[in-house]
Amino acid sequence: MTADETEAIHVRFTTTQAQRLRELGADPLVLDGDFVDAAARDAAFKQLQDSLVHDGRRRLQEMRAGHRAPQLVEVETSLRTALTGAGFVQVVTPLIITTEALAKMGIEHGHPLREQVFWLEDGRCLRPMLAPNLYTLLRRLGRIWSRPFGIFEIGPCFRRDSKGASHLNEFSMLNLVELGPAEECRARLEELAALVMDAAGVGEYDLVRTQSEVYGEMVDVEVKGAEVCSAVCGPHPLDGNWGVVEPWVGLGFGLERLIMAREGYPNIERAGRSLAYVDGVRLNV
Numbered sequence: 001m002t003a004d005e006t007e008a009i010h011v012r013f014t015t016t017q018a019q020r021l022r023e024l025g026a027d028p029l030v031l032d033g034d035f036v037d038a039a040a041r042d043a044a045f046k047q048l049q050d051s052l053v054h055d056g057r058r059r060l061q062e063m064r065a066g067h068r069a070p071q072l073v074e075v076e077t078s079l080r081t082a083l084t085g086a087g088f089v090q091v092v093t094p095l096i097i098t099t100e101a102l103a104k105m106g107i108e109h110g111h112p113l114r115e116q117v118f119w120l121e122d123g124r125c126l127r128p129m130l131a132p133n134l135y136t137l138l139r140r141l142g143r144i145w146s147r148p149f150g151i152f153e154i155g156p157c158f159r160r161d162s163k164g165a166s167h168l169n170e171f172s173m174l175n176l177v178e179l180g181p182a183e184e185c186r187a188r189l190e191e192l193a194a195l196v197m198d199a200a201g202v203g204e205y206d207l208v209r210t211q212s213e214v215y216g217e218m219v220d221v222e223v224k225g226a227e228v229c230s231a232v233c234g235p236h237p238l239d240g241n242w243g244v245v246e247p248w249v250g251l252g253f254g255l256e257r258l259i260m261a262r263e264g265y266p267n268i269e270r271a272g273r274s275l276a277y278v279d280g281v282r283l284n285v
């Protein structure tokens with residue numbers, strides 16, 4: 001092989017072309033293509049771009065015709081249907097919570113999550129998690145309802161996370177919790193994880209033991225090594241702060257992470273609340 005030929009098989013997409021294809025949602029493997037010369041590469045780029053633009057416009061057309069809801073809404077609907085079908089009760093609680101509620105979660109000065117909180121005035125903040133509100137409702141409803149019973153909330157949470165492709169400042173959390181599970185906790189946790197993963201349309205996942213800053217020993221649900229959920233079995237040392245004294249099981253899922261896993265998106269931005277994407281379609285198509 002001559003030096004010319006060796007060089008020839010290493011013509012790759014330019015940075016601008018790769019960036020454009022990535023934005024349009026090209027499969028990351030496609031971006032690694034090798035071409036015999038620049039003309040072949042440019043032709044391949046044009047063909048790929050045209051096809052991705054066509055797909056994007058078709059999806060937008062389906063939305064316009066009323067045939068599609070945004071992915072976040074559609075996932076939320078599937079999750080709500082599955083959970084209410086399993087006897088869980090949906091609740092809707094405030095987005096603004098108090099510093100005191102965070103302290104009762106063990107999130108005080110020096111705690112890593114504390115640095116990620118969006119503070120408001122008067123000792124209040126945008127909730128970084130749903131757990132404080134659900135703890136409160138668990139105790140209050142626990143005075144009224146017999147066991148076992150389960151509640152869940154799906155809604156926005158806020159964190160100053162800036163770790164790149166899988167963190168957003170505002171994201172959607174599903175948190176479900178059951179008080180007084182009838183079965184052994186770990187078995188129930190696995191059953192509920194399966195229910196949610198199935199409703200979200202994600203077939204393959206692993207359960208992995210981990211340590212959390214807030215809860216200690218936990219089980220994470222991972223898809224190809226990426227965390228989509230953290231779950232825990234109570235009783236837990238924090239329960240005393242909330243007046244909860246019974247066994248419980250709780251799971252917290254990120255909806256954008258579930259969409260990423262299902263769609264194979266390399267970047268979470270495409271799955272979240274956005275002005276650059278509508279339903280995963282980049283708007284400069």
Ligand code: ATP
Pocket residue numbers: 129159161166167168169170171172173227228229230252253254255256257
């Ligand atoms: P990570 O380790 O990935 O930062 P975490 O363990 O801090 O996540 P948890 O407190 O366990 O997150 O929150 C429950 C779920 O909420 C996570 O499994 C994830 O799916 C989602 N989540 C947490 N932080 C974010 C974020 N900044 N953006 C998007 N989703 C998030």
Ligand code: MG
Pocket residue numbers: 212220227229230
């Ligand atoms: Mg976690």
